[in-house]
Amino acid sequence: MNSISLDPFVRNERENNIASRSDSLAAIFAQRASIHDREGTFPFENFSDLRESGYLKLTVPEAFGGDEASLYEMVLAQERLAKGDGSTALAVGWHISQILQMRIKQSWPRELYIDFCKKVVQEGAMINQFASEPSTGSPSRGGRQQTTAVRTEGGWLLTGRKTFSSLIPVLDQFTVTAYEESEDTLGTFFVRKGPGVSIDETWDTLGMRGTGSHDLVLTDAFVPEDERIDNCEGRGEAAVGSVMSDHGGALLHIPACYIGIAWAARDFAVKFAAGYRPSSLPGPIAELPHIQQKIGEIESELITARTLLYSIADRWDRLPAERATMKPELGLAKTVATNSALRIVDLAMRIVGGSSLSRNLPLERMYRDVRAGLHNPPMDDSVILMLAKRAIMDVNEDNNESIG
Ligand SMILES: Cc1cc2nc3c(=O)[nH]c(=O)nc-3n(C[C@H](O)[C@H](O)[C@H](O)COP(=O)(O)OP(=O)(O)OC[C@H]3O[C@@H](n4cnc5c(N)ncnc54)[C@H](O)[C@@H]3O)c2cc1C
Structure with missing residues (x-):
């Protein structure tokens, strides 16, 4: 299984190209993995290489200049990348998987979605979702989020702490889940780094040390009305249970x-x-x-x-x-x-x-x-x-x- 030609899961030329690119990047990342692991540092240079190689646009729709990778192709790319450095693969995996999910769910406000996809293609912008919290634990358990979104003129003010915020050292924007008090619902918000947003460098773990999964601290971080991303025309929640959800x-x-x-x-x-x-x-x-x-x-x-x-x-x-x-x-x-x-x-x-x-x-x-x-x-x-x-x-x- 060392050579691509012997891998039964590489089925055609396009998959061969996807696998080859990941193999080349993995070979470079493998040289750097040990030092970042030892020092607990974030591999910024790996992300420059990913950006330059076009990897970051893997799952962006073709209409906006991306490769519109299928789930199968994403798995193939990620598996081979992780052979070089697990931390980098997991961290960039959150980004490309979230874009795949956005493509399926279509729950973002249209303009924000198109603008962000173009930014990924043209500037190598990246994204991740932060949902884990100190006292809520894994969001997969469905506990009530402690991060709050309070109504203010023209939008919301978000306050709270998110743990395990992978990729945060290299992100200019991300999505955050928060409890919307006036509606008594869980909302998802597009947040840009800026006033009210800070990073507490807590990530010092046994493994996956290069994912930069520090705590994100929000203190009255402002999110404008049209950058709440889960209730676009009511489709966010409605999509759950339909083909417009990725179902995990x-x-x-x-x-x-x-x-x-x-x-x-x-x-x-x-x-x-x-x-x-x-x-x-x-x-x-x-x-x-x-x-x-x-x-x-x-x-x-x-x-x-x-x-x-x-x-x-x-x-x-x-x-x-x-x-x-x-x-x-x-x-x-x-x-x-x-x-x-x-x-x-x-x-x-x-x-x-x-x-x-x-x-x-x-x-x-x-x-x-x-x-x-x-x-x-x-x-x-x-x-x-x-x-x-x-x-x-x-x-x-x-x-x-x-x-x-
Ligand atoms: C390397 C890494 C990267 C990550 N990156 C991200 C990220 O980018 N964004 C993000 O949002 N999160 C991220 N996470 C967080 C991850 O999704 C989990 O939230 C986190 O690992 C805590 O999960 P847990 O099960 O240990 O926590 P907890 O939910 O606190 O669970 C602790 C213990 O209690 C048990 N438990 C708790 N509640 C229940 C329940 N209701 N039913 C049964 N058992 C329960 C669990 O089984 C476990 O034994 C990352 C985690 C890791 C390890």
């Missing part, structure tokens, strides 16, 4: 990232096994049965996770009318990928042995990075519960039909 499809950038990191760990370990010849053996350790067992287990995990990931992305692309029923499978693709990634990196380190602990090798960083996947949405317990509920509902419907 865009979140597949997350499993793509973690499986990409695992793939890189697999490549490293297999190469090591083929080249390492301890003096106690006549040949490389790759000839030993216990090493082959571990390599085989890695292949099994990787092929299974990738097959599920790409098949669900392909289904989502081809069958828009079925998206509403695909949430459990979309979640499963993420759960399988992130848990497989943990097992693959662990096995890779067992193959390499004690030197895998060295900070001079990439494996210990990958080991820490894949751990973060457990805490990106959707969480494992939610996915398992969704699958269980659907199975029980199916059986109940069958029972009712046979009784009826």
